[in-house]
Amino acid sequence: MTTLLEVKGVTGGYSYNHAVIKDVSFHIREKEIVALIGLNGAGKSTTIKHILGLLEPIAGEISIAGKTFQSDPENYRLSYGYIPESPIYYEELTLWEHIELMAMSHGLDREVFYERARPLLKEFRMEEMKDRFPQQFSKGMRQKLMIMMALLVQPPLYIVDEPILGLDPLGIRSLLTWLNRCKEQGAGILMSTHILATAEKHCDRFIILHKGEIRAQGTLEELRRMTGLPDSSLDDIYLHIVEDDGQ
Template sequence: MSSLLEVKGVSGGYFASQPVIKDVSFRVNEREIVALIGLNGAGKSTTIKHILGLLEPREGVISIAGKTFQTNPDTYRFSYAYIPESPIYYEELSLWEHLELMAMSHGLERSILMERAEPLLKEFRMEAMKDRFPQQFSKGMRQKLMIMMALLVEPPLYIIDEPILGLDPLAIRSLMNWLNRCKEQGAGILMSTHILATAEKVCDRFLIMHKGEIKAEGTLDELRRSTGLHNHSLDDIYLQIVEDGDQS
């Protein structure tokens, strides 16, 4: 299994004098889904912003497929697709025009756009909304737009921040099925989420972040062994690690 995303010894934040994350190291391999979990304020969003290239680390290196944002920002950006927690869209563009814009920005030919977009519209039950504008959508529909735009370009790496908030059960199932398909085709997926029951079902490994540091990392079985919580759920393991972190 080849490493796709490498985060090595990264410290940083919004202000140089006040680091939010400290010496964070982890990887995301090809063909795996990794969950990044932690309390509000644990440093998950700051970590993601560093990976996206929106923040520059004070220390450490982040690379995707061996490339860093500092050495080749354009190539680096095309190596991932990002699904934000809060939908970001253009009010003057229809759903279909958003997909066209995404395809154009990634150099996809129109035939590829048509080949990929139609199954996505059908899967996420958005065919009837194709020519409508996002301000007419519910929050869940706007989130589906973000998801379809990311899935359309089929990058090596997906970075997903709380993807299922606002989605109905059918949309959640569609998203998870599609992500598993992407994984089988070789993609790596980093997913930040508070929904631990879903993470436990679909993710291969887990990163537990607390107070800006990775406190535990591994598969569910590895976390069970390291904590001594045999046969316990991810939720139980997570709570113990966070409580231990508060006492240290």
């Protein structure tokens, strides 16, 4: 299968004098969901910011569909959809205007926009909210806005940062249903999450990041063999790895 995201030997952080992540390497292929898991401060957010192009690596290279941010920033950014942990929105735009703006920024014509936007509003139960402003929403509703904006443009790669926080059970089900549908249609998905039971159920591979370094990665069966914990859950494997390192 085609590799969509390639992270090669990336060392980086918020300054050249202090590396938060060190020699991080992994890839995301089409038609797979990969979980990025780690303790608070492990380097997950720093890794994601490097992939988004918000931070420049001290060393290493990141490419999406063969493009790097340094060589082609505009098309690089159009190659991914990002669902942030904390909703980001314009106070002066309604929900509908937000998704219209996203469509225009990605060059979607009007017909395609309507074909995609209406089912998303229905799926996430936001039809009655489309003409309201996000500051009137609950945190979960604002998160649904971020999700719909990313799903609308149907990019080859999704970067999803703690997407379940703040969502109600129906919202969680809708998100996971859509992500699995995107996967079946050929997308690759990198999902940072602390909810290991959900990751184990829905993700194909797992990347365990600890103290800025990748300590293990692979399928659940590969992680079981690596740790010598046959039949163990992802939660047990994860705790075994981080506790063995003195945590």
